[in-house]
Amino acid sequence: MSDKVHIFDTTLRDGEQVPGCQLNTEQKLVIAKALEEVGVDIIEAGFPVSSPGDFESVTALSKAIKDSSICALSRAVEKDIEVAAEAIKYAQRPRIHTGLGTSDLHIFTKLKSTREKVLERAVYAVKYAKRFVEDVEFYAEDAGRTDNEYLAQVVEAVIKAGATVVNIPDTTGFCLPEMYGEKIRFLKENVKGVDNAIISAHCHNDLGLATANAMAAVQNGARQIECTINGIGERAGNTALEEVVLVMKKHPSLNLDTRIDTTKLYPISQLVSTSMNMPIQPNKAIIGSNAFSHSSGIHQDGVIKNRENYEIIDPEEVGVKESLIVLTARSGRAALNFRLRKIGVDLPTEELDNIYQKFLEKADELSVIRDEELKELVAEYLKVV
Incomplete structure (x- = not known):
């Protein structure tokens, strides 16, 4: 039996942080219901303390969504946690996602604190969130650049405090897959009580490695991936949900599975x-x-003979109607004949050879030949002959 990988979608939180992409409550409800139908395990609905509008949206999603957990983000601050708890109080499966930076860069330059104080604050935040909900996720911001020994201390402490999920974000998209995979493996091997919580991968795409890093994480023991539809998100975006889901589906040897309906x-x-x-x-x-x-x-020619020659995914598998044979000046006779038959024209080989030359001239002129142009081309040829 394959290991279950939980899909945590943050399209409505991290994805919405893209400039110009803000959604209203009604739009969020439509997307959230679609995410629920797709089979997403956890929907991160927003950051309730950030604005009245976000609070309203998270509350509305908490009331409307039944099959997916609803998660609210907070900083490791009492007020944030209280507001998050209030926003998700109607959810059937509520989760609070709280945390703070753990890299030395964040600790010393952003938080103006110390490792010891950050550790204390992390534990307190988890314990405080547990007063409101059972399901508490802790995020160690900038874990990708956090010293592994210190990160392990933090992870062990928050699990002991009651965290059910521990998020290991590569916040800046810095890590190479082997670095990130090793970080997850180090935690799995060195954190006492690590099996009492799910380790989660939250990767950004600044170096184009978000999907690769997320897969390295699950191959080394993470069992939740935080991702967005289309890979949207701040800066260069987040791990793309559709990519990691299909990677796991197309590689059964990984022995990993999700409940996502890929169609x-x-x-x-x-x-x-x-x-x-x-x-x-x-x-x-x-x-x-x-x-x-x-x-x-x-x-x-290869696809016409057997789709699997050049496609490892059946289009219908992801909800696309069919593959497209696009006619250009690079297309051969097989493609031209295929498209001609699609519009009801069946020519003998000799006539196909003749019209092919006319087709190439037209393709050089128009770049792409659509059905309308193809019909005109056939009509002109038939007039001549």
Whole structure:
């Protein structure tokens, strides 16, 4: 039986921190319900103390969502924790996510504190949050640049204080996969009581390594991944939910599984993109417009003969209708014939060879040949012959 990896979606919290992507309560409700249908285990609904609007949204989601846990973010501050608890009091599965920085850089320059005081504050925050909810997650901000020995002390202390989940964020996207994986492994091997809590991976994409780092984490014992739809988030974004889910699905040897319904990934990707006014880059893995498009003649011929020659994911598996054979000047006869048959035109080989030359001239002129242009091309050819 595969190990369960919990999917913690922070689209509505970390994702919404992207400038210009703020959502109203109604939009958040629509996305949250879609996340619930997709099968997300935990929805981080917001940071309630940050604004009245965020408090209202978290409260509304707490009332509406039944199958996913609802999580509220807070700093390691009593007021933050109290407001978070108030916002999620209607949730069937409430979680408070509290914490503070643990790297020396954060401790000495941001918090103006000491390692000893940060450790005390971390323990107190967890104990205080436990007064309100059973499920408390602690985040060690900038864990990616935190000394492993000190990080282990903090993790051990907060688990002893009652943390059910411990988040190890690579806040700045600094880590290499082997570094981050080793950090998780070090905690699993050196923290007393580590099996009493779930270790969580929260990776940022500043160096383009968020997905790789998240996978290194679960391969070394983490059992929760914090991610966003389309990988949106501050700066270069967060781990993309659709990417880590498909990596685990396509590699059964990892013996890792989620409860995500992958057929709903493309629709929710489009929903988030539209709602947040965040276009998806065409070459984005899994859900980009080019993810299942083929324009090279060699690739097109291979896909037409057997889709698996160039696609490791069936488009329908992620909610995309079909692969696309895009006609360009790089396309071959096999692709042209395939598309001609799609519009009801079946030509013998000799005529196909003749029209192919006309097609190449047109493709050089238009870049991409769509069905309309293809029909015109066939009509012109038939007139001549």
